[in-house]
Amino acid sequence: MVVGKTVSITMPDAAVISGVATAVQPDALVLVIKKTSNAHAYPKGQYSVPRATLHAVELRTKTARYRIIGTTVGGVLGTVGGFVAAAAICGWGWDNSCGGGAAAAGIGIAAGSIAGGYFLGNAADRRSTMIVIDP
Numbered sequence: 365m366v367v368g369k370t371v372s373i374t375m376p377d378a379a380v381i382s383g384v385a386t387a388v389q390p391d392a393l394v395l396v397i398k399k400t401s402n403a404h405a406y407p408k409g410q411y412s413v414p415r416a417t418l419h420a421v422e423l424r425t426k427t428a429r430y431r432i433i434g435t436t437v438g439g440v441l442g443t444v445g446g447f448v449a450a451a452a453i454c455g456w457g458w459d460n461s462c463g464g465g466a467a468a469a470g471i472g473i474a475a476g477s478i479a480g481g482y483f484l485g486n487a488a489d490r491r492s493t494m495i496v497i498d499p
Contacts, residue, residue, distance in 0.1 A: 365423075366495070371395060372422040373413055381406045381413075391415050415497075423493040430488035438481020445477060446470035 372382040373393075379402035387394040392412040400406045450470035454462040 366393070366421065370424045372424065373418065374420065375402075375406065375413075376417050377402070377405065379406055381411070383411075386410070393418055393421070418497055420497065421495045423495060425491045425493070427489045427491065431482055431485035434481035434483075434485025434488070435478060436481070438477040438479070438484075439474070442474035442477025442481075446472070446474040449473050 366385045366388060369385055370382065371385050371393075372380060373395075374380050379400065381395075381397050381401075382399040383395040383397040385393060385395045389412070392414050394410065394412050397406055397408050397411050400408065447470060450466040453466040453469055
């Protein structure tokens with residue numbers, strides 16, 4: 365269940381280590397540390413967390429559902445908003461005197477909305493499960 369997943373562990377000295385779990389042994393959890401709050405005690409690389417010091421493991425996962433929904437909704441709303449902004453800049457009439465400013469504003473609004481939808485969806489896709497280990 366944990367092998368191959370990103371985990372975060374708070375050590376007894378209050379240091380937090382994060383990385384990918386590579387194996388579960390009877391006496392330890394082996395992980396490749398990617399991020400650490402105490403680089404001297406827990407340097408990046410492979411490390412075995414002894415079972416005696418392991419009290420809780422935070423398992424982090426990520427889905428794609430809300431990124432897809434956020435990007436799609438952002439694209440639709442951005443396209444409509446960009447069209448309305450371009451039309452308002454042109455005085456609600458389409459003629460050749462409008463220039464490129466209206467098109468640039470419309471494309472900018474659409475692109476910003478798509479990016480915003482993606483980042484909101486990305487934040488909603490993050491899942492965290494706390495696994496508490498009995499002593």
